[in-house]
Amino acid sequence: MSGSEDARSRARRDALLRMLLWPKRRRLAAATALALLENVCGLVPPLLIAAAIDRGVPAAVDGRWAPLIGYTAAALATGLATASVKYCFLRYSGRIAQDLLFELRHRAFAQVMGQPLAFHEAYPSGRVVARLSSDVESVEEMLEMGLDGLFSALFSMVGILAVMLWLDQPMAAVVIALFVPLYALTRWFRHRSRRAYRGTRTAVEGVVQHTVEAYNGVRAVQAFRREEANARRLDGLDARYAVARADAGLVSAVFSGGVKLIGNLSLVGLLTLGVLRIDQGHLALGTLTAFLLYVHRLYDPIDELASFANAFSAASAGLEKIGALFVRHPAVAEPERPAALPADPPGGRGAVRFEGVHFGYGQAARPVLSGVDLALEPGRTVALVGTTGAGKSTIAKLVARLYDPTAGRVTLDGVDLRELADAELRGAVSMITQEAFLFSGSVADNIALGRPDASRAEIRAAAEAVGAHGFVSALPDGYDTDVHKRGTGLSAGQRQLIAMARVMLTSPRVLILDEATSSMDTSSERAVHEALTRVLAGRTAVIIAHRLSTVAVADRVLVIEDGAVVEDGPPARLLEGGGRFAGMHRGWLAATTA
Incomplete structure (x- = not known):
């Protein structure tokens, strides 16, 4: 030393x-x-x-x-x-x-x-x-x-x-x-x-x-x-x-x-x-x-x-x-004077905007996003598609404020994310990842992760809303069943349904799904997609998808390439256009029918 x-x-x-x-x-x-x-x-x-x-x-x-x-x-x-x-x-x-x-x-x-x-x-x-x-x-x-x-x-x-x-x-x-x-x-x-x-x-x-x-x-x-x-x-x-x-x-x-x-x-x-x-x-x-x-x-x-x-x-x-x-200071520091999200913004809750956003992982790294301008309408579901490393997950992480942009800003209902208190931001933006992490404890505790003060009736209502109540009731101790380490006793689909019940209980303005169904079999994916239709209703959603079935629930598709949006529109229109998304669609179909 x-x-x-x-x-x-x-x-x-x-x-x-x-x-x-x-x-x-x-x-x-x-x-x-x-x-x-x-x-x-x-x-x-x-x-x-x-x-x-x-x-x-x-x-x-x-x-x-x-x-x-x-x-x-x-x-x-x-x-x-x-x-x-x-x-x-x-x-x-x-x-x-x-x-x-x-x-x-x-x-x-x-x-x-x-x-x-x-x-x-x-x-x-x-x-x-x-x-x-x-x-x-x-x-x-x-x-x-x-x-x-x-x-x-x-x-x-x-x-x-x-x-x-x-x-x-x-x-x-x-x-x-x-x-x-x-x-x-x-x-x-x-x-x-x-x-x-x-x-x-x-x-x-x-x-x-x-x-x-x-x-x-x-x-x-x-x-x-x-x-x-x-x-x-x-x-x-x-x-x-x-x-x-x-x-x-x-x-x-x-x-x-x-x-x-x-x-x-x-x-x-x-x-x-x-x-x-x-x-x-x-x-x-x-x-x-x-x-x-x-x-x-x-x-x-x-x-x-x-x-x-x-x-x-x-x-x-x-x-x-x-x-x-x-030694390390948080890269996403709390604001000294936090701003509040508007309770009833014009046009509805959950409007996300990227304004001239630049971002790179580390000072010497190549920029992942360069000058991105993007508007996500309230209550709409947007799918991000593209090759690995194109910048899809980076956009999702910036929306969740896991990182701050190096230049430009990301806003939620007109408020810069850097001006929001962390507690308010976490209540307004939720993320469901590919592997829904469950902590040791009861099913009820895992559903109430974002709202520890929720009553048992509220927990059950959230589970019923996503279709999880049936399998939870069949567990040995129902909602009091200990899921053990990472929920190893549950299937991937069941873990995702519990994660979605968490979202229903916290009722965020924006929901991010990072390849949430990529590791499931067909029957589990079908059950999760049925739950998605209820979870996504009325809230802004950003879906990172590699599967065609996941993109099908989206109102809008953004094709990301080298940190920029190269195609933007409803799935049907992009398919008719014969561009990059249409080529991806043909590749998905060939892979599923092979």
């Missing part, structure tokens, strides 16, 4: 952290106060032990037990206070951590769902799944350690060093001197661990992406006997991940081992110096005991910091990956 890319990744990570942490700043401040109180309580017992050794024990030898009992009771009380405050801190910080994790998942998922179609067409689904699963899990692992590992360790180190300086400066100087190699070791760890964990996040992303793509394409995998090849590729990706994990583990092991070594050296140095100072009469035995206890407690939080730094390095790399999802 280059320096500029590294800086951008860190900037995205920091921006994401600010977005998550700033709204919870007051709760984090309260957690910090609890952690500080816990560590203040934790600093007292070694001092009490030192006093008990230097003053309580000699007094007890003389027969005065009160000082020793007092010091013991005070140590017990501070221990109980420390445990109580720690319990409160862990409960409170745990809720903050879970809220942060929920917020991260919610924001990342909402960001992905809000991205334009161009993002999803260019961004592999496996990579998105990796961002939302394994990268989020790396953050979860860090949060599971709790804020205790960070706050307690930092406060413990600062507090212990302050007490050491107060007790004996020469002894404290030995401890502080060993922080120089510890600082150098920490800087090395930060640099190497960041690079190592970036490698692990990239490697696991490859594993998840390959797994998701192989699973989604399992039919093609089995049809072309790609099982072994896919398994070999997964083995290679897993090996790459194992190497990356081993590299990260080595960095962590070197750092943890180095911290342990520095801690042991400090204990040896302190013990040697302490014995000499006791011998010279400059140090009491209780003070040396307190020092050794503090040093032991000092390197415990350093170990905790090492573990937290290790988890944070992994989470930081994950946050950099997740932050990449927030």
Whole structure:
């Protein structure tokens, strides 16, 4: 990764952290106060032990037990206070951590769902799944350690060093001197661990992406006997991940081992110096005991910091990956001041106009549409026909505002689509694609997808209107039947009828059908066409068709070639003209009778 890319990744990570942490700043401040109180309580017992050794024990030898009992009771009380405050801190910080994790998942998922179609067409689904699963899990692992590992360790180190300086400066100087190699070791760890964990996040992303793509394409995998090849590729990706994990583990092991070594050296140095100072009469035995206890407690939080730094390095790399999802700005942004569609426009609802529209996929791509001027009358059905790549689907996507034109404008009832709020546009324009997507859940839930508040009576009426009520009623649980993944238990025709029932329920002004019957058998297509006559009645419809039977329901046919309309008119008139549409018609007939 280059320096500029590294800086951008860190900037995205920091921006994401600010977005998550700033709204919870007051709760984090309260957690910090609890952690500080816990560590203040934790600093007292070694001092009490030192006093008990230097003053309580000699007094007890003389027969005065009160000082020793007092010091013991005070140590017990501070221990109980420390445990109580720690319990409160862990409960409170745990809720903050879970809220942060929920917020991260919610924001990342909402960001992905809000991205334009161009993002999803260019961004592999496996990579998105990796961002939302394994990268989020790396953050979860860090949060599971709790804020205790960070706050307690930092406060413990600062507090212990302050007490050491107060007790004996020469002894404290030995401890502080060993922080120089510890600082150098920490800087090395930060640099190497960041690079190592970036490698692990990239490697696991490859594993998840390959797994998701192989699973989604399992039919093609089995049809072309790609099982072994896919398994070999997964083995290679897993090996790459194992190497990356081993590299990260080595960095962590070197750092943890180095911290342990520095801690042991400090204990040896302190013990040697302490014995000499006791011998010279400059140090009491209780003070040396307190020092050794503090040093032991000092390197415990350093170990905790090492573990937290290790988890944070992994989470930081994950946050950099997740932050990449927030870089892309929607290509179809919401208007700052949305306009409203006229309730009763002159001539009827559903008038669509293309005014000098230019469009291309990507800045360097060849333009797909160049200066298209087109008017679709309200309540009429228009079929778009032409060869593959002519621009039919592009016109439909612009009507649905899945993309915005690079020049010109597309209007609905006189309003530029870019001026409409997304919610109003989605209610006014609906699309039925070749594969009607059904979500896991009941048939009723799938019909009510565009209107979750619809009553059961409205859902049934929509199904009856398209002729779907009969087969839905025959399902095991009727409208409550779970359709499972993508409606695999239903035929293609049944799935399309449910999709049309959705349209009837939302009652859009404009309906787009993108080869909605191309994958059906004759009987299923006939049932869907019967439903189409009811769905299309009274609304503007744009049909992308490759089948003659689909074109037959249209009032008007537009023949698209190289992004331009080369023929326009009623189907019968175009057939009589002997042009391109007539040639396509002859080709369809030859194909169906062959």
